[in-house]
Amino acid sequence: MQAIRVHPPESETEPPFSATNPAPSAALVLDTIPVPTLDKPGQLLIRVHATSVTRDELTWTETYSTDLPLLGHDLAGTVVAVQDDPGTNKNRTDSDLKPGDEVYGMLDTSKGSTWAEFAIATTDQVALKPKLLSWAESAVVPVSALTAWQALFVKAGVTPPDFSLITRTGSRAMDQGESARKIAVTGAAGAVGTYVVQLAALAGMHVVAVSSSKTCDEEFLKSLGATGVLQYEDLYHVKNEYDIIIDAVGGETLKRCWSSIKDDGILISIDSSSGDFVRNHREQTFTHDKQGVRALFFIVEPSKENLEQLSVALDLGLLKVFVAHEMPLHEARAAYDLANGRLQRRGKVVLTL
Incomplete structure (x- = not known):
């Protein structure tokens, strides 16, 4: 799959990127990497259709917790696979997410990975996408709202x-x-x-x-x-x-x-x-x-319950959502620079896939 990762400095003499020495947008590289695999009960594999650009994410300590980190915490996409607990005989209910469901959500701030064609989330991090919103509109909601x-x-x-x-x-x-x-x-x-x-x-x-x-x-x-x-x-x-x-x-x-x-x-x-x-x-x-x-x-936490409450207001047209720009994933560098500048339009910058 295609994904945007933060590459290290080109010169070995340069200090590694960190929150105190943040990577420039030029370090954002479009790579081809394996599709992540589900390995724990309650995980979902999601085909990402849109994700948002969060201001200053390259200055976060959490961004540098792994080598070649992926950015991104918001997502809107389609469930591709679900990892059930093999040790239970639980019958699926109408409220359980299943392949084909359109969802939106937020991954934990300690581990981003939504700037990619596929992402893994847990069932408590996503909810059904608001019916009235587009993919791009849904992608700007979770972290901010x-x-x-x-x-x-x-x-x-x-x-x-x-x-x-x-x-x-x-x-x-x-x-x-x-x-x-x-x-x-x-x-x-x-x-x-x-x-x-x-x-x-x-x-x-x-x-x-x-x-x-x-x-x-x-x-x-x-x-x-x-x-x-x-x-x-x-x-x-x-x-x-x-x-x-x-x-x-x-x-x-x-x-x-x-x-x-x-x-x-x-x-x-x-x-x-x-x-x-x-x-x-x-x-x-x-x-x-x-x-x-x-x-x-405080730092926001993922919450399916809160997303479901927000979805009610969104589907009733009680909350307005603002998308400043939509850009393809391969333009992530320009999108990050745009989001960190002074936007001329209301809302967040969205990467579409």
Whole structure:
């Protein structure tokens, strides 16, 4: 099969690539390698039709955990084979995935491998593909939307909305007790932020979206359900305002969030550079200028259950999905560079196979 792998430096005198010495996009090479084989119960062999490009993946520590690593964590494709447990006589049910099923999902962040014609996933990492979405649209959902879902409904403890109730009434979930809570979302126009804004709005929250440009993003973010839009520098002037802040930017923006969160509020960052900041503030919560703030940093995990919940909203047309560009697998270098630049279109870059 064809796959994109990260090749080592051409010169033996050069240091190996790592998170501190990340590979350039020129190290991404289209190789022909064997199709992976199933060897554990619960595994699925999936023919990948589309996968997404995640920003900065060549800077992740996990990327360099193997020689000639494959990139990619999102996938949308067709189940080719299923590895059942030979030690059981379990009868398959309608809910079990089977060859021919169209699925989408996310592989664990510790091991990417979806930039390839075939990938192995486990049954708890994928779900049936939303019927209303194309392959490319399905491929941009898992990592970004799962991050948003888990930040909002798992880590922050917001009550997930009843999507069927929203479609019947045509209104947000104002009866679920979330309407009095105020949330700010930084990086609101980005891949994760767009889902946080939409899901928080569907849950009935008062959503303030924070982005780099109010001029460019205000109309777009309000179309997703934001009730207010700020620029990052505005956070300097907002004190003790928000019950929850979900940060997708880190750095100085995350520092500004500290003054904006209420006492006993929840501050969650998904930016990979935010672990130390969050840990330091969590340890100093009761001696700092805030009382009872829960400061969290987390990394998204695969979840079939969460994907199935997202699929309901997607098939009801309650969540908007954005694909910036579609490019063939052999253009992975250009796709990675494009995804790591300043995109002129909303959404993520997709590799199609």
